[in-house]
Amino acid sequence: MTLLPKALLLVAALGLAACNNPDRYKNGAGADGMNNGVGSGINTDGLGDPSNPRSIAYFNQSVGDRVLFPVDQSTLTPEARGVLAGQASWLATNADYAIIIEGHADEQGTREYNLALGARRAASVQDFLISQGVSPSRMRTISYGKERPIEVCSDEGCYSKNRRAVTVLSMGTGA
Amino acid sequence: MIRRMFPCNPHAKPAQSQGQSRPHNSPLKNEDKMRPFKSLTAALMIGFSSLTTVAHAEITIDINSPVIEPMPFAVPDFIDEGGAGELAANISRVVAADLAGTGLFIETPQDAYISRVTSFDAPISYPDWQAINTQALITGAVQAGGDRIVVKFRLFDVASGQPLGEGLQFAGTPESWRRMAHKVADAVYARITGEGPYFDSRVVYVSESGPKNQRQKRLGVMDYDGANVKYLTDSSSIVLAPRFSPNGDRILFTSYASGFPAIYLMDVGSLKTRNLGEVPGTMTFAPRFSPDGNTVVFSLEKGGNSDIYSMDIGSGAMTQLTNAPSIETSPSFSPDGSQIVFESDRSGTQQIYMMGAGGGEGVRISNGKGRYSTPVWSPRGDMIAFTKQNEGRFHIGAMLTDGTEERLLTASFLDEGPTWAPNGRVIMFTREGAGAGGQAGLMSVDVSGRNLKAIPTEGPASDPAWSPMLP
Numbered sequence: 001m002t003l004l005p006k007a008l009l010l011v012a013a014l015g016l017a018a019c020n021n022p023d024r025y026k027n028g029a030g031a032d033g034m035n036n037g038v039g040s041g042i043n044t045d046g047l048g049d050p051s052n053p054r055s056i057a058y059f060n061q062s063v064g065d066r067v068l069f070p071v072d073q074s075t076l077t078p079e080a081r082g083v084l085a086g087q088a089s090w091l092a093t094n095a096d097y098a099i100i101i102e103g104h105a106d107e108q109g110t111r112e113y114n115l116a117l118g119a120r121r122a123a124s125v126q127d128f129l130i131s132q133g134v135s136p137s138r139m140r141t142i143s144y145g146k147e148r149p150i151e152v153c154s155d156e157g158c159y160s161k162n163r164r165a166v167t168v169l170s171m172g173t174g175a
Numbered sequence: 176m177i178r179r180m181f182p183c184n185p186h187a188k189p190a191q192s193q194g195q196s197r198p199h200n201s202p203l204k205n206e207d208k209m210r211p212f213k214s215l216t217a218a219l220m221i222g223f224s225s226l227t228t229v230a231h232a233e234i235t236i237d238i239n240s241p242v243i244e245p246m247p248f249a250v251p252d253f254i255d256e257g258g259a260g261e262l263a264a265n266i267s268r269v270v271a272a273d274l275a276g277t278g279l280f281i282e283t284p285q286d287a288y289i290s291r292v293t294s295f296d297a298p299i300s301y302p303d304w305q306a307i308n309t310q311a312l313i314t315g316a317v318q319a320g321g322d323r324i325v326v327k328f329r330l331f332d333v334a335s336g337q338p339l340g341e342g343l344q345f346a347g348t349p350e351s352w353r354r355m356a357h358k359v360a361d362a363v364y365a366r367i368t369g370e371g372p373y374f375d376s377r378v379v380y381v382s383e384s385g386p387k388n389q390r391q392k393r394l395g396v397m398d399y400d401g402a403n404v405k406y407l408t409d410s411s412s413i414v415l416a417p418r419f420s421p422n423g424d425r426i427l428f429t430s431y432a433s434g435f436p437a438i439y440l441m442d443v444g445s446l447k448t449r450n451l452g453e454v455p456g457t458m459t460f461a462p463r464f465s466p467d468g469n470t471v472v473f474s475l476e477k478g479g480n481s482d483i484y485s486m487d488i489g490s491g492a493m494t495q496l497t498n499a500p501s502i503e504t505s506p507s508f509s510p511d512g513s514q515i516v517f518e519s520d521r522s523g524t525q526q527i528y529m530m531g532a533g534g535g536e537g538v539r540i541s542n543g544k545g546r547y548s549t550p551v552w553s554p555r556g557d558m559i560a561f562t563k564q565n566e567g568r569f570h571i572g573a574m575l576t577d578g579t580e581e582r583l584l585t586a587s588f589l590d591e592g593p594t595w596a597p598n599g600r601v602i603m604f605t606r607e608g609a610g611a612g613g614q615a616g617l618m619s620v621d622v623s624g625r626n627l628k629a630i631p632t633e634g635p636a637s638d639p640a641w642s643p644m645l646p
Contacts, residue, residue: 113502115458142434143458153611
């Protein structure tokens with residue numbers, strides 16, 4: 001009997017691994033992966049209709065797909081906890097989505113430290129979502145360090161938006 | 176290997192006793208190691224020994240001197256002794272650029288020359304070179320035939336009217352002509368400064384393109400001066416912070432090729448690459464070689480916490496070296512392999528610590544204001560280079576291995592990631608500009624703080640890592 005859950009977990013893990021390459025920023029991807037005119041650099045295809053409350057677009061815009069962090073911190077602010085509680089309840093009723101939590105840092109730090117810091121932020125979000133009942137088997141984390149800022153100016157107005165953890169959903173292999 | 180000598184001064188008596196003379200710093204001998212780069216088919220070294228024991232004050236540069244007046248030197252176009260064509264002049268131009276690029280030498284313009292050097296063995300008219308105040312004269316000649324060129328040169332102390340040591344000759348393929356030029360310049364540099372050579376080396380780095388929020392990255396390798404670029408990966412995955420193996424045959428780096436960051440090992444010759452760190456649910460990053468090339472130290476992140484591990488490359492066996500809830504990363508071995516310097520934010524901010532190669536708590540060595548990161552042990556063993564952040568600025572610095580005698584060599588909006596030249600005298604690093612238009616580029620600076628300059632690259636570039644001297 002104990003073999004069965006393990007087998008299921010393995011299937012789930014394979015499903016997660018196979019379902020998508022998490023780099024939705026498209027670092028080139030060969031001949032035509034770039035310069036398709038999307039200003040943010042993020043592929044927004046396939047997110048669905050934002051007026052559909054079960055769509056990824058709805059999650060991103062109305063539930064809120066990201067939380068922000070103070071400089072050098074990975075502790076969740078009260079505001080971040082509020083957003084994540086909303087994410088957890090949405091994810092409970094939309095159990096088919098697989099989840100990748102991206103951790104990011106601003107450019108005010110060295111590259112490798114920022115990779116570690118982004119991982120800390122992603123783990124903070126993952127731990128909180130687990131505490132709110134989201135199954136760990138649905139989630140993976142990835143750190144981009146300072147490699148994928150969303151805003152490119154070099155002042156606090158941009159930095160504060162780049163110190164983020166983003167909950168990225170994809171269809172297919174939820175619980 | 177061919178061993179042949181030619182006299183330094185064709186009009187002098189044959190020098191005696193030069194039997195197996197070796198270069199002062201013996202950097203140019205062929206090591207009995209691998210061949211990650213095509214080695215020159217024959218690098219004949221005739222030492223600078225016998226004629227230099229005379230008691231005149233020969234020209235030298237002490238690079239530690241607080242004030243350095245660059246030494247004037249002349250490099251007439253090398254003589255084409257058959258088949259070399261413009262290669263002869265091109266080689267002498269690279270020699271001149273190497274030397275002048277150190278800031279320790281200044282080239283006497285060719286249009287100031289009084290004498291022409293028309294033959295490699297013609298006597299030197301010292302008064303003509305003294306009259307234009309040049310101090311070091313380098314003459315050379317190139318022969319080309321088939322798939323082989325031969326470069327020879329001599330160095331003269333103009334003021335004393337003496338050759339400095341004996342001639343030197345290198346042979347290789349026509350494609351390796353810049354390497355032969357670098358070897359000529361290395362021999363001159365080492366002879367006059369007493370320091371080890373570094374021009375005949377390569378740098379692996381990250382070539383960047385695209386806007387900051389969609390930066391494409393690929394690995395490139397180039398000569399230390401930015402020439403001869405070759406790309407090792409395409410831009411399909413983010414790649415970060417490569418490092419050469421101690422003999423230059425392999426490269427470690429972090430890549431998102433699997434979708435998640437992990438450490439990879441690439442063979443430079445075949446470009447064959449394998450993932451060393453695919454442990455599901457973890458991130459591996461910041462890989463560095465041990466001095467024997469058999470072990471990798473790196474960071475492994477699990478559940479948000481990063482610690483330093485080592486891995487035997489052959490067996491894949493891993494050992495955890497640090498165990499703390501803080502971030503431990505950017506390890507670097509001492510040249511003797513006995514210690515590892517690394518950064519940790521266990522005190523609340525990034526600081527530099529040192530531990531035995533087997534792991535442990537570590538002892539903090541950084542003590543100034545601000546945050547210290549990316550420590551890199553000098554190949555000479557005497558210093559640690561680092562990145563420092565303080566009051567909104569980034570610096571590249573160096574200090575002794577006990578953390579004393581800290582000196583900051585640079586300051587800018589964003590400087591990071593030092594790497595040492597093979598002789599431990601020059602540091603290369605990344606400098607990035609602010610804002611949407613800010614591009615990353617490579618810079619170098621002497622460990623004295625002198626000679627800060629940009630390294631020309633085809634496009635934006637970051638994360639340089641210097642190779643050892645080429646074989």
